Amino acid sequence: MRLDSLAPLLDRNGPWATVCTSTARATENAGDERRLAARAAGDELLRQGADSATADAVTEHLAALSPRTRPQGSAVFAADGDLVLDLPLTVAPERQHVAWSTLPHLAPLPELLGENPRCLTARIDRTGADFELVDAQGTRSAGQATGEEWPIHRNSTGELSEKHFQLRVENTWESNAGLIAEAIGRRFRETAADVLVLSGEPRERRAVHEKLSERLRALAVETSHGGRAAGASSELLDRETARARAEYAERHTAEALAALRAAHAPGPSPAGSGTAETVPSLVEAAREHRVATLLVRPGGPDRDTEVWVGDGADQVAVRRSELPYLGAPEPASARADDALLRSALATDAEVLLAAPGEELPVGGLGALLRWSHASPGSREEKTPAE
Numbered sequence: 001m002r003l004d005s006l007a008p009l010l011d012r013n014g015p016w017a018t019v020c021t022s023t024a025r026a027t028e029n030a031g032d033e034r035r036l037a038a039r040a041a042g043d044e045l046l047r048q049g050a051d052s053a054t055a056d057a058v059t060e061h062l063a064a065l066s067p068r069t070r071p072q073g074s075a076v077f078a079a080d081g082d083l084v085l086d087l088p089l090t091v092a093p094e095r096q097h098v099a100w101s102t103l104p105h106l107a108p109l110p111e112l113l114g115e116n117p118r119c120l121t122a123r124i125d126r127t128g129a130d131f132e133l134v135d136a137q138g139t140r141s142a143g144q145a146t147g148e149e150w151p152i153h154r155n156s157t158g159e160l161s162e163k164h165f166q167l168r169v170e171n172t173w174e175s176n177a178g179l180i181a182e183a184i185g186r187r188f189r190e191t192a193a194d195v196l197v198l199s200g201e202p203r204e205r206r207a208v209h210e211k212l213s214e215r216l217r218a219l220a221v222e223t224s225h226g227g228r229a230a231g232a233s234s235e236l237l238d239r240e241t242a243r244a245r246a247e248y249a250e251r252h253t254a255e256a257l258a259a260l261r262a263a264h265a266p267g268p269s270p271a272g273s274g275t276a277e278t279v280p281s282l283v284e285a286a287r288e289h290r291v292a293t294l295l296v297r298p299g300g301p302d303r304d305t306e307v308w309v310g311d312g313a314d315q316v317a318v319r320r321s322e323l324p325y326l327g328a329p330e331p332a333s334a335r336a337d338d339a340l341l342r343s344a345l346a347t348d349a350e351v352l353l354a355a356p357g358e359e360l361p362v363g364g365l366g367a368l369l370r371w372s373h374a375s376p377g378s379r380e381e382k383t384p385a386e
Contacts, residue, residue, distance in 0.1 A: 001109065001351040002116050002135075003344060008085050009077060009104045010346055013311050017045050017054050018105035020112060022073040023065050024092035030067070038062035041098050048100035053081030061086065075112065077104050090114055090136040102332040103309060106341040110296045110353040115249040119241050120193040122184050123228040124200035124208055126173055129180045130228055131187050134241050142191060145183035147176030173207065181211035188216060195248045196220045197241050200227050253352045256293050259368055260360050274372025277361050279305050279336050280318050285369055286343035287314050287326070293368040294344045296337065297354040300364010303337040313346030337365060 009016075019041045025033060042059030046052065058078050065074055073089040089112045099105035119134040120142060131142035188196060196219050198205040205222055212220060221244045226237025263275040276285045279302050285291050296303070308320045310328020316339045317323055323331035344351055349367075360366065 001113050001353065002118070003341075003349075003351060005087060006085070006104075006106070006109075006345050009342075010313065012079055012084065014079055014102050014104070015050075016099075016101055016104045017050050017058050017078040018075070018097070018099045018101070019045075019058055019062060020073065020075045020089065020093050020097040020108045021062055021065070022089075022092040022094075022096070023067040023070045024072050034065060035063045037096055038065075041096060044098040045100050048098075050100040051081065054078050057081055057083050073112075075109060087113075088137060090116065101334065101338070103334045103338045103342055105335075105338055106345075107303060107335060107337040109341070110351055111298055115253065115352060117194040117245045117248045117252070118191065119195040119197060119245050120184070120188050120191055121197045121199060121226075121237070121241055122180070122208070123226060123237075124180060124198060124205050125228040126176060126204055128176065128228075129183065129200075129208070131184075133191055133193065134245070139238075142187055143183075145180045147172075147179045173204075177204070177207035178211050180208045184208070185213055185216060194252075195241075195244050197237075197244055198222045199225060199237055199240075253354065256295055256352050256368060257354060257358065257360055260295060260366050264360075274369035275367065276369060277363060277366040278302075279307065279363070279365065282336070282340055282365055282367055283307055283316050283318055285367055286340055286347075287316055289314065289347045290369045290371060291340075291344060291347065291349045291367045292370045294340055294349055294351045295354055295361050295366040295368070296351060297358055297361050297364045297366075298356045300361065302363030302365050303335065305336040306333050307336050307339050308332065309334045309339050309342075313343045316340075316343060340365060 021037060021041065023034065038059050041062055042055045045055040045058060058076055061076060061083050070088050072092040075087040075089060076083065077085040091112045091114065093108065093112055097105065097108045114136070116136040121132045121134060123130045123132070128144060128146040130144045132139050133142040184196070196216055198209060198220050202224065209217060209220055209222060221240070223237065223240045225240055226234050260275055260277070276282045276291075282291070307316055307318055308323050308331040309316050310323055310326060310331060312327070315323060315326045315328040317326065320331045341351065343349070354360065
């Protein structure tokens with residue numbers, strides 16, 4: 001789950017109104033149903049203690065939502081009478097979530113947004129490449145790379161200079177492949193992409209593939225679908241991109257769970273295996289910015305455990321009495337998952353969702369750590385996270 005779209009939630013303090021609602025119902029009365037749901041959300045916010053200005057702002061916005069722009073639904077966040085964020089969902093919620101709370105109610109989002117890996121697609125030919133960025137919000141242009149346009153075609157002239165000309169063609173292809181590979185590496189870093197798809201004729205895309213860095217060569221998926229030529233069909237490329245994104249998400253989550261599972265195995269802990277699963281250890285790690293990956297399991301019993309928070313993302317503790325020492329003179333109660341997700345957003349940690357049938361994390365919350373403390377008598381050493 002990518003958290004960067006939630007950044008506006010860090011810019012102001014609560015209390016917060018949060019509503020996760022569906023727009024996916026396609027019936028004759030769908031518009032009326034959405035307006036009734038919007039009114040019900042506003043009434044529930046007032047019942048929970050929200051001010052009327054904030055409740056009215058949420059109600060008005062929800063009533064105007066359209067399935068054309070929000071086909072599955074929205075997560076709406078408001079505070080102090082202002083709508084702060086409207087985030088499109090990738091999964092329609094089965095029921096409407098409404099909360100008035102100290103922190104934004106982020107707990108439903110892992111299930112409603114998914115991991116949403118970002119894919120950089122390169123449509124390659126002999127003269128350059130067009131880049132696109134694909135995620136759950138759609139496909140958008142990500143620039144292009146332009147190489148030499150002449151000479152790029154071999155011509156059989158029968159002249160003595162033919163071999164020299166063909167050598168120039170080969171050199172142009174080689175140079176363009178290097179230029180495209182360099183541009184791909186740069187755009188991959190700039191867009192913080194997770195997945196790379198190379199599209200085009202076999203020779204051109206393989207030449208580019210060979211010039212990528214070792215890391216990108218291992219990540220890249222190649223396909224002949226959806227070339228750079230005008231009018232080329234995108235449907236098959238879209239399918240290939242969707243498959244690559246889904247496979248990445250499944251593999252990435254499985255790797256994180258395997259690391260968490262290794263910490264439960266008897267014997268010495270593997271190198272680099274710093275983990276946390278209890279709420280106290282998770283809160284301590286979050287407070288010290290040590291969480292690299294936060295793992296969330298639906299229905300875990302620890303997710304709604306009470307913790308105490310201040311305005312800052314690192315002002316979080318298990319006991320209320322700890323908050324004044326962290327610079328928060330007026331501690332407030334919050335859910336553990338909301339507090340840990342806010343911390344993950346503030347410290348650029350990733351969030352992964354375990355399958356509902358998965359047994360780990362045991363309490364529903366776990367973490368892979370950037371580094372771990374060595375406690376007296378423990379086998380654990382201070383280790384960097386991968």
